[in-house]
């Protein structure tokens with residue numbers, strides 16, 4: 001039997017969602033060989049595993065907080081495959097979008113990842129696993145149509161203040177949505193895993209206010225990640241800074257408003273065919289790709305454009 005392929009996947013949750021269709025395409029092209037993928041987020045791959053009998057998952061052994069916590073839980077569930085004895089002989093690739101995107105600034109993340117492992121960036125639906133609603137997920141979902149928000153935060157492990165928007169803009173967007181015709185009957189909930197050490201609110205950012213921008217907050221890791229993803233699946237709109245909600249919105253086709261600061265231009269993170277995503281970005285945009293750059297983030301906040309978008313994308317609900 002031929003030696004397996006080894007794919008060194010990305011660590012981040014968002015990166016792993018971007019990776020799903022690219023890994024699936026790699027498995028499809030190389031259907032006659034085993035493909036071992038390193039990932040701390042194996043539960044995302046159930047659908048891809050189901051369709052591709054040659055895919056195997058092995059743990060990353062990273063020490064990044066959220067990845068490690070998830071991986072430890074997943075190891076206990078026994079979802080990983082042991083690496084085969086001959087794994088060192090395997091042909092290894094690293095899923096990496098940076099080098100391809102540096103070479104071609106017009107490439108988006110799907111294109112960058114696909115280039116790094118030599119496949120076409122074919123993004124198909126149904127690549128992300130559906131999660132079953134747990135009691136935790138139901139706490140977030142509640143009994144209304146959900147608008148799920150993420151606060152702008154800063155991680156000690158990978159600080160990137162340049163990517164975050166100026167303070168309060170996400171709150172201002174939520175405020176417009178809450179007053180929009182179909183937004184008035186929605187339930188606004190924010191989710192995060194802020195612990196004040198590994199992750200805290202972005203510089204100058206204030207918490208969303210209960211009863212103003214949101215109805216309820218689960219911002220301190222009270223809800224596990226599977227429940228957060230289940231809730232996100234049932235949301236009518238996602239709102240937040242760049243992060244995992246972008247690829248989530250893309251592969252699930254859930255309308256989203258993403259508020260940018262600087263670092264990486266929207267077109268690189270959101271392919272142009274994703275017309276259900278509204279990027280709100282400074283003009284001109286600082287595409288510096290530098291986590292520590294003090295980007296100019298001057299923004300013309302267009303409340304009317306957001307309200308028009310809301311009327312188009314938030315489905316009509318029961319009147320209260």
Ligand SMILES: [Zn+2]
Nearest residue numbers: 286288293295
């Ligand atoms: Zn910059």
